[in-house]
Amino acid sequence: xxxSLLDRFRGAGGTPGSSGAGTFxxxxxxxxxxxxxxxxxxxxxxxxxxxxxxxxxxxxxxGGLVTGFLPGSSLQVSGPAAGLTxxxxxxxxxxxxxxxxVLVLVSGLLQLAMGAFGLGRWFRAISxxxxxxxxxxxxxxxxxxxxxxxxxxxxxxSGLDKIFGIPELIGxxxxxxxALKAVAVGVGTIAVLVLWPRFRKGAKxxxxxxxxxxxxxxxxxxxxLPIARVEVKGLLDAxxxxxxxxxxxxxxxxxxxxxxxxxxIASAESLFSAAAVDxxxxxxRTNYDKELMAQGAGNAVCGVLGALPMTAVIVRSAxxxxxxxxxxxxxxxxxxWLLIFAVLFPSALGIIPVATLAGVLVxxxxxxxxxxxxxxxxxTHRGEAIILIVTAGAIVITNMFEGVxxxxxxxxxxxxxxTSHVHVEVSGREDDGDQPLHVRVRxxxxxxxxxxxxxxxxxxxxxREVELDLTGLRHVDHACEMALATWTERHNAVVKRDTAVxxxxxx
Numbered sequence: 084x085x086x087s088l089l090d091r092f093r094g095a096g097g098t099p100g101s102s103g104a105g106t107f108x109x110x111x112x113x114x115x116x117x118x119x120x121x122x123x124x125x126x127x128x129x130x131x132x133x134x135x136x137x138x139x140x141x142x143x144x145x146g147g148l149v150t151g152f153l154p155g156s157s158l159q160v161s162g163p164a165a166g167l168t169x170x171x172x173x174x175x176x177x178x179x180x181x182x183x184x185v186l187v188l189v190s191g192l193l194q195l196a197m198g199a200f201g202l203g204r205w206f207r208a209i210s211x212x213x214x215x216x217x218x219x220x221x222x223x224x225x226x227x228x229x230x231x232x233x234x235x236x237x238x239x240x241s242g243l244d245k246i247f248g249i250p251e252l253i254g255x256x257x258x259x260x261x262a263l264k265a266v267a268v269g270v271g272t273i274a275v276l277v278l279w280p281r282f283r284k285g286a287k288x289x290x291x292x293x294x295x296x297x298x299x300x301x302x303x304x305x306x307x308l309p310i311a312r313v314e315v316k317g318l319l320d321a322x323x324x325x326x327x328x329x330x331x332x333x334x335x336x337x338x339x340x341x342x343x344x345x346x347x348i349a350s351a352e353s354l355f356s357a358a359a360v361d362x363x364x365x366x367x368r369t370n371y372d373k374e375l376m377a378q379g380a381g382n383a384v385c386g387v388l389g390a391l392p393m394t395a396v397i398v399r400s401a402x403x404x405x406x407x408x409x410x411x412x413x414x415x416x417x418x419x420w421l422l423i424f425a426v427l428f429p430s431a432l433g434i435i436p437v438a439t440l441a442g443v444l445v446x447x448x449x450x451x452x453x454x455x456x457x458x459x460x461x462x463t464h465r466g467e468a469i470i471l472i473v474t475a476g477a478i479v480i481t482n483m484f485e486g487v488x489x490x491x492x493x494x495x496x497x498x499x500x501x502t503s504h505v506h507v508e509v510s511g512r513e514d515d516g517d518q519p520l521h522v523r524v525r526x527x528x529x530x531x532x533x534x535x536x537x538x539x540x541x542x543x544x545x546x547r548e549v550e551l552d553l554t555g556l557r558h559v560d561h562a563c564e565m566a567l568a569t570w571t572e573r574h575n576a577v578v579k580r581d582t583a584v585x586x587x588x589x590x
Contacts, residue, residue, distance in 0.1 A: 106409045113408035114416030116290060117160055120402045121417060122424065123296040124447070126313065126432060127440035128163040129391060131229060132171040134180055136313050136432050137321035139163045140425045141390040147418015150381035150393065151411055155374030156357045157366055160399035160414045161381055163391040165447040166217075166352050167345070169224045171391060173482060174341050176240060181389070182332050184325035188386025189333065190345040194379025197346075203354060203371035210494035212460075212467040214355055215453045216474025217348065217487050222451030223479050225444060232441035233269035234262045235311045243480060265310040265438040272299045272442030290402065292443055299439040313440070315433040318425045323389035345392055347487065353378045353395035360397070363404045398447075466497050503529040505556075507539045519548035525555035528563040536563070540570055546582075548575045 121143050129139025139162075146161035174186055197203065227245035231238035234256045239245050256262040275295035289297075303310060332338045357369040374395075381393050403413055424431075453460075453471070461468040474490030481489075505526040511518060520543060528536065543549060551571045553559060559567075 107412065109407045109409050110412040111416060113403050113406035113413040114420065116406040117399050117403045117408075117413065117417040118420035118424075119293045120290045120399055121160075121162055121421060123292045123435075123440065123443055124165075124396070124398065125163055125421070126435065127443045127447075128165055128168055130313060130437060130440050131165075131168045131225070131232070131444050132163075132391060133175045134171070134183065134391065135316050135321040137316060137318050137425065137429070138390045140421055141318070141322065141388055142385050142393050144418050144421045144425065145381050145384050145388070145390065146393045147414055147416070147421060149384050150377045151414035151418055153373070153377035153380060154370065155377040156360060156369040156395070157411050158364055158400065158404050158408050158414070159353075159357050159360045159369070159374070159395045160403050160417065161353070161378065161393045161395045162399060164349075164352065164394040164396050165225060165444060165451065166221050166394060167348060167392055168444070169221055169228070169478075170341070170344055170348065170482075172228070173240075178332060178338065178341075181323055181325065182329045182338075183391070184323060184386045184389035185329045185332065186338070186342055186345055186386070187382050187390070187392045188325065189342050190349065190392060191379045191382030191384070191386055193342070193346045194350055194382060195376050196379075197350070198372045198374075198376030198379060201372050203350075203373075203375035210467070210470065210491070212464075212470040213474055213487065213490040213494050214351055215456070216471040216490050217351075217478065218451040219453060219471065220475035220478025220486055222448040223475060225448035225451070229441040229444045229448065233266050233438050233445070234259075235265045235438065236262070246479070261309050264308050265436070268299050268303060268308065268310060268436050269438035269442035269445070271302070272296070272439045273446050275299070276443065276446045295443065296435060296439050299442070300435050303436045303439075304434060308436070311437040313432050313435045313437060315429055317429055324387055325389060344487070349378065349382065349392055349394045350375060356395040356397045356400060360395075360400045360404065363401060366409075398450075466501075470494055470497065499529065500531050503527045503532045505532045505536055507536065508555075509543065512544075519550045520544070521550050521552065523552040523555050524567070526557065528553075528556050528559040528567070530560060530562040533563055533566055537566065537570060540567075540574075543574075545574075546578060548578045 122140075125139035125143040126136045127139075129136045129142075132139075143162040146163075150161045171183070175183060178186075224245065227249065228238045230249060231245070231252060234252060236252060236255065239248050256266055272295045275298055276291050279291040279294050302308070303312075333342075354369075354371055354374065357371065357374055361368050378393065378395065385391065385393055399417075403417075406413075408414075457468060457471070460471070470490060470493045473493055474486055476486075477489040478486030480486075503526075505524060505528050508523045508525065510521045510523070512520065522540070522543070524536070540549075549571055551567060553564075553567070
């Protein structure tokens with residue numbers, strides 16, 4: 084029985100020739116590492132999203148036991164992600180925690196449908212600049228919001244208010260001893276996250292997020308600091324399956340927009356993460372359609388339980404690969420450890436300072452911003468850099484859904500502009516003045532290039548007729564075709580009229 088189970092897992096990503104016991108041992112060890120990374124992130128994302136901490140653990144459990152067992156990407160690990168924190172917070176503020184299950188459930192069903200219809204691979208066609216801009220915008224809003232949590236203060240609702248309110252926040256912190264202590268704990272957490280990986284021996288034993296949370300929590304308990312702690316309700320009490328009343332909200336336009344935003348962002352983040360994880364190992368490549376369906380199944384279950392939405396998470400996935408995982412058994416086992424922790428040790432969450440989790444998320448938000456890529460991108464592909472910056476800024480100024488739509492529209496417009504190259508070739512200038520000019524148009528003639536095209540045609544001699552040759556066009560849209568035909572007809576008519584007038588006038 085044990086061997087058959089190992090063989091089943093090995094088929095999802097094991098290396099040929101590896102022994103069953105050796106593979107399981109590697110997956111077992113990797114699962115413990117991923118579990119230790121996942122605990123603080125699951126709790127931190129939940130708290131930042133404005134929902135009970137246990138809901139983050141539930142999503143992590145489903146990501147391991149449901150999504151982790153399904154085919155798609157063999158080594159990718161799913162759970163609550165910082166990339167959806169801002170959107171979830173806005174949805175909870177607007178519609179309430181009870182409606183969250185409906186939003187996540189419908190998003191999961193949409194992902195299942197998209198995967199079944201083979202749309203998973205099409206997400207690879209989304210502009211990388213838009214995805215990077217989306218993550219950068221999320222990171223900026225996440226950092227701005229968690230700066231308030233660092234000081235045990237309530238954050239404003241909109242992204243701009245959070246940013247513009249920072250000077251006032253600094254003044255409030257400077258005048259409050261308790262707020263300064265909370266900030267010290269949060270900043271200390273960030274310092275550990277940055278410096279811990281340099282301590283290689285310690286980093287191999289204890290992941291940086293867990294080390295940072297453990298040290299900050301221990302310091303808070305030892306010195307009895309008067310700062311806010313995570314509120315604990317219990318696993319079963321936190322589960323809130325959606326009722327009939329919540330499903331009625333789907334008739335609202337705003338709710339539909341939120342569902343689409345959940346679906347788009349969760350799917351794009353998961354599939355881009357899968358592409359990144361594939362570059363980290365030599366095992367089987369991701370089947371994008373199956374992975375999208377696996378994410379959809381996980382989100383559908385999370386929706387039924389009223390939990391947070393899930394995506395594939397690159398931090399946990401990279402930790403899984405680097406810890407030596409061979410098959411999907413590692414991610415399934417990490418879900419088992421999360422379940423055991425949530426059932427047996429829920430009170431352990433109650434001693435974690437909120438400022439510590441805020442520090443973890445400030446660091447996570449900073450990692451979402453492509454600071455190293457922006458300058459090289461500006462030098463080599465300035466248009467892509469502009470799309471990235473505009474997408475991020477639009478998310479901060481408006482909201483997640485509208486910001487992503489603006490980014491996608493900009494990417495489409497840029498592509499259309501770059502591909503609509505058109506060239507005008509004129510022959511016959513040296514011929515007899517009575518002979519018409521031969522004008523050949525090549526390339527892609529679209530409405531975007533119409534002003535440039537007409538300017539070139541207007542520069543032709545007004546006394547010569549024109550023969551327009553469009554056989555060199557690979558594409559011509561209706562606007563261009565009509566404009567060129569109209570211009571040619573009008574130009575030749577004017578030339579004939581002027582010629583007739585000249586012939587009637589006596590020399």
